[in-house]
Amino acid sequence: MTGKRISSPEELEQLRKRILSKRGSNKLIVSICTMSVCGQSRGSVDVCGRFKEEIRRVGLEDKVDIKETGCQGFCEREPVVIIFPEGIYYVNVKPDDVPEIISTTLAKGKLVERLLYTDPVTGEKGAKESDIPFYKNQMRIVFGNNRHINPTDINDYIALGGYSALSKALFQMTPEQVLEEIKKSNLRGRGGGGFPTGIKWETTKNAPGKRKYVIVNCDEGDPGAYMDRSLMEGNPHAILEGLIIGAYAMGSHEGFIYVRQEYPIAYENTIQAIKQAEEYGFLGENVLGSGFDFEVDVHCGAGAFVSGESTALMSAIEGKVGEPKMKYIHTAVSGIKGNPSCLNNVETWANVPLIINKGAGWFNSIGTDRSKGTKIFSLVGKVNNTGLVEVPMGMTLRRLIYDIGGGIPNGKKFKAVQTGGPSGGVIPEQYLDTPIDFDELTKLGSMMGSGGMVVMDENTCMVDTARYFVSFCCEESCGKCIPCREGLRTLREILTDICEGKGQEGDIEAIEDIAKAMQDASLCALGTTAANPAFTTLKYFREEYEAHIKEKRCPAKVCKALTSYYIDPEKCTACMICFKNCPTEAIHGGKGIIHWIEQEKCIKCNTCFEVCPPRFSAVRRISGEPLPLTPAPGTKVIREKRR
Amino acid sequence: MTVTLQIDGKEVKAREGMTILEAAKEAGVEIPKLCYHEKLKPYGACRICSVEVERKGRARIVASCGYPVEQGLVVRTRSPRIDRIRKTLIELIAPTTMVDGEVVGEIKKLAKEYGANIHRFESRFRAKPTRCILCGQCVRYCDEVIGEHAIGFVGRGIERRAVFFPEKAKACLTCQACFDLCPTGKIPSETDFVVFDGFSIDDYLAGEL
Ligand SMILES: Cc1cc2nc3c(=O)[nH]c(=O)nc-3n(C[C@H](O)[C@H](O)[C@H](O)COP(=O)(O)O)c2cc1C
Ligand code: SF4
Ligand code: FES
Numbered sequence: 001m002t003g004k005r006i007s008s009p010e011e012l013e014q015l016r017k018r019i020l021s022k023r024g025s026n027k028l029i030v031s032i033c034t035m036s037v038c039g040q041s042r043g044s045v046d047v048c049g050r051f052k053e054e055i056r057r058v059g060l061e062d063k064v065d066i067k068e069t070g071c072q073g074f075c076e077r078e079p080v081v082i083i084f085p086e087g088i089y090y091v092n093v094k095p096d097d098v099p100e101i102i103s104t105t106l107a108k109g110k111l112v113e114r115l116l117y118t119d120p121v122t123g124e125k126g127a128k129e130s131d132i133p134f135y136k137n138q139m140r141i142v143f144g145n146n147r148h149i150n151p152t153d154i155n156d157y158i159a160l161g162g163y164s165a166l167s168k169a170l171f172q173m174t175p176e177q178v179l180e181e182i183k184k185s186n187l188r189g190r191g192g193g194g195f196p197t198g199i200k201w202e203t204t205k206n207a208p209g210k211r212k213y214v215i216v217n218c219d220e221g222d223p224g225a226y227m228d229r230s231l232m233e234g235n236p237h238a239i240l241e242g243l244i245i246g247a248y249a250m251g252s253h254e255g256f257i258y259v260r261q262e263y264p265i266a267y268e269n270t271i272q273a274i275k276q277a278e279e280y281g282f283l284g285e286n287v288l289g290s291g292f293d294f295e296v297d298v299h300c301g302a303g304a305f306v307s308g309e310s311t312a313l314m315s316a317i318e319g320k321v322g323e324p325k326m327k328y329i330h331t332a333v334s335g336i337k338g339n340p341s342c343l344n345n346v347e348t349w350a351n352v353p354l355i356i357n358k359g360a361g362w363f364n365s366i367g368t369d370r371s372k373g374t375k376i377f378s379l380v381g382k383v384n385n386t387g388l389v390e391v392p393m394g395m396t397l398r399r400l401i402y403d404i405g406g407g408i409p410n411g412k413k414f415k416a417v418q419t420g421g422p423s424g425g426v427i428p429e430q431y432l433d434t435p436i437d438f439d440e441l442t443k444l445g446s447m448m449g450s451g452g453m454v455v456m457d458e459n460t461c462m463v464d465t466a467r468y469f470v471s472f473c474c475e476e477s478c479g480k481c482i483p484c485r486e487g488l489r490t491l492r493e494i495l496t497d498i499c500e501g502k503g504q505e506g507d508i509e510a511i512e513d514i515a516k517a518m519q520d521a522s523l524c525a526l527g528t529t530a531a532n533p534a535f536t537t538l539k540y541f542r543e544e545y546e547a548h549i550k551e552k553r554c555p556a557k558v559c560k561a562l563t564s565y566y567i568d569p570e571k572c573t574a575c576m577i578c579f580k581n582c583p584t585e586a587i588h589g590g591k592g593i594i595h596w597i598e599q600e601k602c603i604k605c606n607t608c609f610e611v612c613p614p615r616f617s618a619v620r621r622i623s624g625e626p627l628p629l630t631p632a633p634g635t636k637v638i639r640e641k642r643r
Numbered sequence: 644m645t646v647t648l649q650i651d652g653k654e655v656k657a658r659e660g661m662t663i664l665e666a667a668k669e670a671g672v673e674i675p676k677l678c679y680h681e682k683l684k685p686y687g688a689c690r691i692c693s694v695e696v697e698r699k700g701r702a703r704i705v706a707s708c709g710y711p712v713e714q715g716l717v718v719r720t721r722s723p724r725i726d727r728i729r730k731t732l733i734e735l736i737a738p739t740t741m742v743d744g745e746v747v748g749e750i751k752k753l754a755k756e757y758g759a760n761i762h763r764f765e766s767r768f769r770a771k772p773t774r775c776i777l778c779g780q781c782v783r784y785c786d787e788v789i790g791e792h793a794i795g796f797v798g799r800g801i802e803r804r805a806v807f808f809p810e811k812a813k814a815c816l817t818c819q820a821c822f823d824l825c826p827t828g829k830i831p832s833e834t835d836f837v838v839f840d841g842f843s844i845d846d847y848l849a850g851e852l
Contacts, residue, residue, distance in 0.1 A: 304799065321796075326687040326709035479803030481688045482776065483728075486735035489801045493767040510763070517731035520704045520724070521690040 007289035038075035070234020191345030219308030242352030305476035367393035420449030425536030484527030503549035553624025738768030
């Protein structure tokens with residue numbers, strides 16, 4: 001091996017000091033997310049390139065370092081540029097803004113006002129990360145390091161104290177003490193089930209068998225969620241360190257990191273991280289000179305939602321079809337090739353080094369009675385600030401959605417929040433003060449899941465929502481067992497019928513019967529939870545189902561078959577906007593002549609509704625009531641067009 | 644080692660490593676099953692064998708064909724909850740196994756026993772009935788017992804199908820061990836003993852299945 005190999009805790013500490021002193025403490029750091037899909041797709045690579053160019057041009061290389069990082073969370077405002085140590089925060093930066101940032105902020109320490117973040121609710125500007133509500137109310141103990149780390153450079157992680165927890169575990173603790181610390185921390189799995197991590201580790205540790213496996217689950221099949229991807233891309237060493245510590249505690253010498261195929265950057269960065277960790281002696285034989293051996297392999301899997309299920313994932317690692325199996329004997333006892341195998345989620349592993357370094361007591365000081373620490377959510381949907389957010393357990397849904405998410409856009413009303421991914425449930429307004437906690441969310445019929453959070457506003461139809469998630473699961477189920485396969489197939493058809501105005505008497509009971517059979521009898525947790533969207537929408541919004549079935553009315557006016565579009569002649573100013581935008585030329589009228597919609601031609605694409613200027617609001621959606629008469633063709637406008 | 648458990652109120656002795664379904668059978672309690680076969684590894688796909696178990700005061704529903712017996716386990720093979728599951732499962736599977744308006748084979752017996760309305764979801768079944776419930780007995784028998792792998796699964800979710808692989812199916816002409824296993828009689832009725840008509844990977848790939 002090369003001379004990089006570290007063979008004692010002292011050498012690790014010396015290396016850390018060397019890295020820090022070489023970097024100098026008074027350099028400015030420009031941090032840009034170039035290693036994540038969200039940053040890249042919004043042009044952060046170009047911004048970064050421009051920074052490099054300009055800094056070279058003006059000769060600031062000695063004073064400024066550029067840090068290319070993974071996802072920093074506020075993806076919607078990318079490209080984001082953060083300037084440390086102060087944490088000056090610029091959003092939606094374009095390459096042409098770069099010279100000004102350099103001459104104003106980097107050279108003179110002044111702010112470029114127009115690039116600061118403006119709060120959509122209060123209109124206030126925030127100069128620093130810490131001024132921005134989206135960040136201010138978070139607690140980023142796991143995710144926060146992403147913005148200080150170039151994931152392809154192990155030195156960045158070491159500079160922040162990386163691998164010191166591993167060093168502590170190996171040299172100051174016995175495997176039993178490490179296990180005890182994790183048990184005492186009350187850490188629960190972040191992959192969905194919330195299973196106590198320490199107990200799982202203990203099961204694997206105590207299970208008979210010489211070969212034991214530790215595995216990272218980075219399948220993340222939930223379509224709207226990307227926290228595992230962002231951690232794996234942005235801070236792979238944290239997960240690796242957690243995994244090695246776990247292996248030491250459980251007496252495992254082989255590990256796997258399962259990364260879905262659709263995550264090429266995560267895959268690349270993981271491979272790179274493993275290579276560097278091997279060079280430094282954190283992996284391989286005689287880790288850090290402790291005598292402990294550990295190797296890890298990356299497995300790239302075809303990403304289906306069901307592939308993330310533990311038995312399916314382990315089958316895939318064995319080289320078989322990734323399909324769930326019965327697991328009345330836990331995989332912690334009999335997993336890969338019948339050997340004890342401990343599978344944990346990316347975020348779960350990432351918490352381990354923190355707990356070892358700071359202690360179970362510290363971890364227990366965050367969160368609720370039965371859910372400790374923080375959880376990362378992917379906040380999406382009808383909310384002002386979308387992105388990845390990390391909050392302490394126990395924060396209420398309301399605070400997350402309003403204080404961090406900035407509430408619902410366009411003055412619309414909140415209707416429900418769907419948590420837990422495609423097989424989670426919806427939670428209505430009256431439960432917004434529920435604290436985020438594994439058991440509290442389950443009580444409401446939803447779940448923590450892996451941390452997906454979709455906010456819905458008043459213009460969302462709950463039957464349609466259920467139909468959407470059921471359809472997703474229908475395509476993602478493996479199809480092995482009857483309740484899940486046939487249950488989802490039938491549920492999808494019933495829900496589609498209801499949305500199309502073809503609901504029948506008895507449909508609600510049918511949905512309930514099917515959902516119950518799926519929940520009770522499915523083989524794996526996909527099937528037992530896939531009816532949650534149907535269950536919870538029925539539980540909290542039953543009247544919407546009834547309106548669809550009995551009155552053929554969609555209260556949210558979303559379901560196309562039950563909704564018609566109508567232009568209010570009193571409000572129409574004949575501005576021609578909808579007229580021009582209608583893709584089927586269903587709108588008649590002209591300059592100064594009131595517009596009207598020819599129903600037979602209307603495909604209910606919602607275009608006219610969206611383009612009609614809010615100050616006119618002449619387009620109405622009508623459901624469950626007769627359509628008012630349209631004016632005779634050629635009628636002149638009644639309302640005066642205002643400027 | 645033997646363990647003692649309770650099945651439908653009866654004390655039953657069983658050997659460790661047995662499943663509930665096997666222990667019940669020895670004790671004379673019949674549990675319905677569609678994917679279990681004594682020569683094959685437990686599979687757990689049909690879920691008709693679901694039973695209620697109570698352990699340390701906590702009740703849950705498990706597939707009896709896969710759940711190992713335990714000392715002191717309390718098992719109920721019939722209860723309102725179990726009967727309802729079985730009824731719904733049969734109702735869900737009925738449309739795909741319908742032949743001339745009637746369900747066939749084992750499904751017919753179970754429909755009667757559990758009072759399933761086989762037409763309940765008929766109008767909602769918009770796929771082509773395949774007569775196959777994907778119990779996988781043929782696939783697993785061919786794999787685990789015969790060692791030929793002449794039949795296998797393709798597709799995922801509601802697209803999942805069991806198909807013969809023609810190049811391997813030559814062995815089938817003399818074997819046909821799976822013919823008697825099929826709980827709906829699909830294999831013998833749709834296979835004319837020479838070619839696997841309408842039931843092969845070729846048809847699947849051609850979009851016929
Ligand atoms: C359909 C299905 C999909 C799953 N997908 C994931 C996933 O993408 N990532 C994950 O960590 N766990 C996933 N799980 C949960 C895993 O089975 C397993 O419980 C988890 O990885 C254990 O880690 P934890 O204890 O750290 O949560 C999934 C489970 C099911 C049933
Ligand atoms: S519950 Fe669904 S995903 Fe799980 S084994 Fe059954 S069919 Fe497959
Ligand atoms: S016999 Fe047990 S699941 Fe089919």
